[in-house]
Each structure stands twice: as C-alpha cells, then as structure tokens.
Amino acid sequence: MITVIGFGSFGRKVVNFIKNKEPITIIDKDIDDTDDLIKEGVRVVVGDATNEEVLKKAEIDKADIVLILTNNSEVNRKIAENVCKLSPNSYKIARAIPGYPELYSGLDIDKVINILESGAKDIAKEVEDAKLKRKLMQLKSLLIEGKKKCLSSEKTEEEKKAPLLILTHINPDPDAIASAMALKTLAEKWGVDADIAYGGNIGYDENKAMINLLGINLLNIEDVNLNDYCVIAVVDTSVSKQLPVEIDEIDIIIDHHNSTDLTAKYMDIRPDVGATASILTQYLMELEMEPSRNLATALFYGIQADTDYFKREVSKLDFEAAAYLQGYIDASLLNMIENPEISTEVMEVLAKAIMNRKVVKGNIALAYVGEISNRDALPKAADFLLKMEGISTTFVFGIVGDEIHISARTKDLRLNLGEILSKAFGGGGHQTAAAAKIPLGIFKSVSDKEALRKLVEEAIRAKILEIIGIKEEEK
Numbered sequence: 001m002i003t004v005i006g007f008g009s010f011g012r013k014v015v016n017f018i019k020n021k022e023p024i025t026i027i028d029k030d031i032d033d034t035d036d037l038i039k040e041g042v043r044v045v046v047g048d049a050t051n052e053e054v055l056k057k058a059e060i061d062k063a064d065i066v067l068i069l070t071n072n073s074e075v076n077r078k079i080a081e082n083v084c085k086l087s088p089n090s091y092k093i094a095r096a097i098p099g100y101p102e103l104y105s106g107l108d109i110d111k112v113i114n115i116l117e118s119g120a121k122d123i124a125k126e127v128e129d130a131k132l133k134r135k136l137m138q139l140k141s142l143l144i145e146g147k148k149k150c151l152s153s154e155k156t157e158e159e160k161k162a163p164l165l166i167l168t169h170i171n172p173d174p175d176a177i178a179s180a181m182a183l184k185t186l187a188e189k190w191g192v193d194a195d196i197a198y199g200g201n202i203g204y205d206e207n208k209a210m211i212n213l214l215g216i217n218l219l220n221i222e223d224v225n226l227n228d229y230c231v232i233a234v235v236d237t238s239v240s241k242q243l244p245v246e247i248d249e250i251d252i253i254i255d256h257h258n259s260t261d262l263t264a265k266y267m268d269i270r271p272d273v274g275a276t277a278s279i280l281t282q283y284l285m286e287l288e289m290e291p292s293r294n295l296a297t298a299l300f301y302g303i304q305a306d307t308d309y310f311k312r313e314v315s316k317l318d319f320e321a322a323a324y325l326q327g328y329i330d331a332s333l334l335n336m337i338e339n340p341e342i343s344t345e346v347m348e349v350l351a352k353a354i355m356n357r358k359v360v361k362g363n364i365a366l367a368y369v370g371e372i373s374n375r376d377a378l379p380k381a382a383d384f385l386l387k388m389e390g391i392s393t394t395f396v397f398g399i400v401g402d403e404i405h406i407s408a409r410t411k412d413l414r415l416n417l418g419e420i421l422s423k424a425f426g427g428g429g430h431q432t433a434a435a436a437k438i439p440l441g442i443f444k445s446v447s448d449k450e451a452l453r454k455l456v457e458e459a460i461r462a463k464i465l466e467i468i469g470i471k472e473e474e475k
C-alpha cells in the first residue's frame with residue numbers, strides 16, 4: 001500500500017501516475033472529489049495528518065511506502081515525526097521545502113525530494129524504485145534476524161551450519177541454480193552464510209557443465225538436515241510438489257511461476273517475468289553489486305535458458321537484466337556450457353538409435369540400442385531422434401545391467417507418454433517425456449546377441465504398440 005499525505009496539486013499529479021498500479025490511500029484535510037477517487041479504487045481519509053489518530057485511522061502501520069507532500073515546512077516536519085513513530089518499517093519519501101535544508105534532520109526519512117527539480121513523473125518512478133528498495137530492506141532484515149536466531153540457539157560451534165538454506169526445485173534447471181547462487185551472494189554481502197541444496201537429478205549435459213565449469217557447490221537434499229538452518233529460502237518455484245523436501249515453514253520465496261500454493265514471510269513472485277534469474281539480477285542492480293564473472297555467466301545462462309534465447313515469455317526486465325550482466329559474463333565459459341562435449345559412448349548410442357530405428361505409422365520411431373553402460377544416453381537419443389524429419393514420437397530402449405531401460409519423447413499432443421509407459425511397463429513421466437525400466441527376466445539366459453536383440457525388440461515394440469492402440473498389420 002502507498003500512502004500519500006498531502007493531496008494538493010503536486011500530490012494529485014503523483015497519484016495520477018501511480019494510481020492504477022498500486023493500492024493507494026490519500027490523507028488530506030479537505031478533498032473535494034472524494035467520491036470520484038473512491039470510484040477509482042483509491043482509499044480516502046479526510047483529516048489532519050499531524051494528528052496521530054488520523055494516521056492510525058489510515059492504517060499507516062501497514063503502508064509500504066509513505067509520501068509526505070504538503071507544501072508547509074512545519075506541517076511536513078510534524079507529519080514526518082508521527083510517520084516515523086507509527087510506521088517504522090515503511091519506505092518514506094518527503095518533500096523538501098526551499099529555505100529549510102535541515103527540515104527532516106534526525107528523522108528516518110529514506111528520500112527527500114525537491115519538486116522544483118523533479119516532476120511528478122520522476123516521483124512516480126521513485127515510488128517504483130522504492131517498492132524494490134523496501135522489499136530488499138525486508139529481505140535483509142529477515143536474513144539478519146535469522147542469523148541472530150541461529151547464533152543464540154544452543155548448538156555448539158561444530159553443529160552450526162550456515163544460517164540460510166536455499167532450495168531449488170527438484171531437478172533444478174539453470175534458472176534455479178543461478179538464482180540460488182545470486183541469493184547466496186546477496187546474503188553473504190549482508191554477512192549471512194548460505195548453503196544451496198537440490199533434490200531429484202541434475203539432468204542435461206548443459207546443466208552439469210554449468211555446475212562444473214562455474215564451480216557451483218550444490219548439496220544433495222539427502223545430505224542436508226533442515227534443523228541445521230534458521231532461514232529457508234526457495235527459488236524458482238512456489239509449488240509444494242516441486243520442493244525437494246517437505247517444509248513446514250518457508251521464510252523466503254522468489255519465483256516467476258504462476259501457480260502458487262506456498263506462502264512465506266518474504267515473497268517476490270512475478271509471473272510476468274521470464275526468469276527468476278532476472279529478478280535476482282534486478283536485486284544486484286538495485287544494490288549496485290557487481291556480480292563475479294561466474295555469477296554473471298550463470299544468471300545470463302539462466303535467463304537465456306528460461307526464455308529460450310529471449311524468444312519466449314520474455315519481459316522488459318529480462319532484457320534489462322541481460323544487458324546489465326552482459327558487461328560481466330565470460331563469453332568463452334558460456335560457450336562451453338552451451339556446447340558441452342558429447343562422450344564417445346553417447347555418440348555411439350545416438351548412432352545406433354539412428355541406424356536401428358523402425359518407423360511405425362510414418363511418425364513413431366522405435367530404436368533398440370543394445371547393451372549400454374550409461375543409461376543417461378537413452379533420453380539423449382530419444383531427444384535426438386525427435387529432431388529427425390517427420391518423426392513426432394520416439395521410444396529408445398537398451399539393456400543396462402539386468403534391466404531393459406526405455407526412454408520416450410513426443411511432440412504429439414494426442415499421446416500421453418507418461419500414461420503409456422505406466423500402463424505398458426509401470427514407468428512414468430510427463431505427456432512429452434517418460435521413462436520405464438523392466439527386469440530382463442528370462443531374457444537374461446539368452447547369450448546370443450542377435451537372438452536377444454530380436455526378443456527384446458519384439459517384446460517391447462509389441463507392448464508399446466498395443467497400448468497406443470496400433471495393430472501390428474497397420475504398421
């Protein structure tokens with residue numbers, strides 16, 4: 001809530017710039033168009049703001065930002081004193097009065113503005129910045145309070161971990177990892193140490209390359225005891241199902257996704273922004289913090305990855321953040337992250353998938369890749385085959401130890417691969433990507449490779465086609 005005290009000609013101009021963006025309360029002794037203002041959704045309190053009761057009636061303690069804009073020095077001083085007393089946590093902007101340079105001395109006013117130098121539009125911009133400043137003040141005090149709580153706990157020095165634990169969502173992506181890094185850097189600037197933890201897997205070679213090349217230290221949630229920490233932050237998700245572990249109380253959530261079922265003391269969730277990394281970059285910009293090469297590279301890559309190179313769900317802030325980071329990134333590192341080396345084995349599996357593919361109904365490719373040692377190659381092969389002309393669904397399978405592993409991908413919205421692999425082999429996944437594994441069972445005793453290939457290929461293919469509802473003769 002923004003509270004504007006003093007609704008003269010200047011206050012009026014300022015309100016006109018900000019009224020559709022934020023809930024506003026106006027306080028003045030006399031306002032002639034109260035009804036019109038109320039119609040526009042503005043809250044109006046008529047009264048003398050030098051009177052504490054009037055400020056209380058306006059719920060000044062709940063204000064995020066307070067603007068003190070009357071043109072009278074004595075009145076402004078008195079109001080400022082009362083506002084400092086009744087609303088200590090708000091961000092306070094007060095109007096300078098010519099001839100009174102010391103007007104607000106000794107008071108906790110965050111910004112004094114000179115209306116001869118700045119127009120109403122500048123003040124509106126100031127209000128916009130103040131929202132972020134105020135949020136960051138909250139974030140800082142939450143972290144510092146948390147650290148104090150940790151220090152006063154009965155733990156020995158040995159048992160004490162960092163006060164702050166930053167969690168990414170399960171199977172963290174570059175945006176989540178970069179955002180966690182940035183929040184850790186910010187906390188450390190304020191003297192609060194932090195650890196980062198994740199759950200699930202770090203998939204894709206690009207993500208692994210990012211972590212290795214940038215030297216990011218991520219803890220596996222299984223090695224983390226939540227009780228060791230006093231403040232818990234979650235980045236890049238606000239959905240409980242996406243958390244790596246169940247948490248009773250989250251302190252900080254920073255995210256850009258629409259769906260939210262979690263709450264926290266500090267929440268910055270902006271669905272219009274393309275990446276959480278852009279929000280964290282804005283924090284760094286606001287605090288005039290220069291990111292290290294590694295942090296800048298991570299954030300830049302996170303924004304790129306989430307917006308698909310600034311093509312998808314991209315906002316003005318994403319471009320601004322990227323422009324800021326541009327000056328700090330390491331281009332050769334970024335290039336290495338984007339093009340990680342493909343291992344010989346993965347290359348071989350890709351080749352086999354292409355050579356051995358059998359296409360059914362013109363667009364479903366099934367490929368048996370034989371015995372392999374690294375099952376990560378299967379999803380890559382399934383992704384890779386999907387790039388072939390005319391192919392919209394892929395199933396790649398091979399033998400890993402005593403099991404047959406299957407990985408599937410589709411661009412066809414009519415197929416739900418998670419369901420198909422679940423019905424066929426008890427696997428699981430999403431509509432577009434799924435996996436399953438089944439024991440080799442009696443096939444284990446088949447020692448002839450060619451015979452094994454035939455048996456496995458036939459069995460898997462027949463089952464998949466049966467579930468999709470394609471009869472063998474149709475193929």
Ligand SMILES: [Mn+2]
Pocket residue numbers: 175176236256274275276306
């Ligand atoms: Mn994201």
